[in-house]
Amino acid sequence: MGKYIKFFIVGIFFGIVLVKSEAVSWYRIFEMFKFQSFHMYGIIGTAVGTGIVILLLSKKQKIKTTEGTTLIVPLKDRGFTRYILGGTIFGLGWALSGACPGPMYILIGTGAFSIIIVIAAALLGTYVYGLLKDKLPH
Amino acid sequence: MDYILQPWPWYVSGPCIAIVMFLLLYFGRTFGMSSNLRTMCAIGGAGKHVKFFNYDWKSHKWNLVVVLGAIVGGFIAHFLLSNPIDMDLSEATVKDLSALGFNNVGQSLLPLELFSWDAVLSIKGLSILIVGGFLVGFGTRYAGGCTSGHAITGLSSLQLPSLIAVIGFFLGGLIMIHLIFPILF
Numbered sequence: 095m096g097k098y099i100k101f102f103i104v105g106i107f108f109g110i111v112l113v114k115s116e117a118v119s120w121y122r123i124f125e126m127f128k129f130q131s132f133h134m135y136g137i138i139g140t141a142v143g144t145g146i147v148i149l150l151l152s153k154k155q156k157i158k159t160t161e162g163t164t165l166i167v168p169l170k171d172r173g174f175t176r177y178i179l180g181g182t183i184f185g186l187g188w189a190l191s192g193a194c195p196g197p198m199y200i201l202i203g204t205g206a207f208s209i210i211i212v213i214a215a216a217l218l219g220t221y222v223y224g225l226l227k228d229k230l231p232h
Numbered sequence: 233m234d235y236i237l238q239p240w241p242w243y244v245s246g247p248c249i250a251i252v253m254f255l256l257l258y259f260g261r262t263f264g265m266s267s268n269l270r271t272m273c274a275i276g277g278a279g280k281h282v283k284f285f286n287y288d289w290k291s292h293k294w295n296l297v298v299v300l301g302a303i304v305g306g307f308i309a310h311f312l313l314s315n316p317i318d319m320d321l322s323e324a325t326v327k328d329l330s331a332l333g334f335n336n337v338g339q340s341l342l343p344l345e346l347f348s349w350d351a352v353l354s355i356k357g358l359s360i361l362i363v364g365g366f367l368v369g370f371g372t373r374y375a376g377g378c379t380s381g382h383a384i385t386g387l388s389s390l391q392l393p394s395l396i397a398v399i400g401f402f403l404g405g406l407i408m409i410h411l412i413f414p415i416l417f
Contacts, residue, residue, distance in 0.1 A: 105303075107301075109305020110306075115239070121341075128410075137246045141250045159260035163260055170377070173393060179374060181399065184375055184378060186371070188379075188401065188408075195268065198368075203306025204309075211361045216366065216372075220370065224278065
């Protein structure tokens with residue numbers, strides 16, 4: 095159990111940040127896709143900007159993980175179709191439900207229990223993807 | 233303390249999310265929330281029928297612990313670290329949502345028109361949540377990641393597939409809000 099505590103703490107921090115930044119709010123997602131506020135773009139932009147710097151620095155410093163391995167980001171397979179089609183399908187759902195997979199879980203903690211219906215439907219969507227995977231263009 | 237109780241500005245929140253990504257990489261894992269949906273399907277026994285779910289999900293248990301933490305974090309932030317104030321949404325957003333029939337815009341994290349039990353128990357309300365959730369689950373697995381895996385981790389590591397996926401996220405979001413919402417609401 096001890097080895098999981100650090101992941102629990104990171105999760106708590108993640109949940110707090112996404113609630114305090116209001117990124118879990120359906121309204122903020124609507125506002126973002128309407129280009130009516132810089133807020134969400136600021137969050138994603140500074141997250142990516144900071145992320146680029148941190149990853150470059152850790153590569154340069156040859157930082158090791160706590161497991162003793164070299165710190166690397168897993169590479170996504172090359173491709174186009176799955177990313178643009180899958181991405182668009184996710185985007186449709188993101189704007190409609192106002193929640194991507196992180197916020198879905200976090201919203202349970204804020205007492206918004208009806209989000210559990212969205213999570214159940216997301217599990218079904220994931221299952222159906224697994225069923226159809228070999229028939230879809232990737 | 234007052235700074236913590238107020239909503240956090242984007243320039244604090246964004247770097248904090250990058251720290252979450254870094255910590256998970258530093259622990260020898262990676263930042264990806266949607267893969268938990270696959271893990272949960274596998275735990276539910278989906279691997280007996282569908283090959284995609286027949287994998288070593290036990291090695292992904294750590295990520296479910298992140299989810300548990302995130303739920304607790306959501307509770308802490310919402311009930312212990314927040315002053316009850318309206319969200320500071322743009323005036324244009326409030327106006328547009330009012331025109332679509334939304335009231336009390338920004339007085340809670342989620343609109344009552346979609347997430348209150350009254351709404352959930354209506355055919356339209358229930359359909360919206362189910363279709364929205366289904367598309368998120370299907371789309372993220374098809375694209376191999378969501379906002380955390382592609383937009384944050386993938387873009388931070390300058391990966392082209394993630395850029396294509398993020399363009400897709402926005403394509404889908406813009407179609408939904410600008411073309412489909414006016415029909416739905």
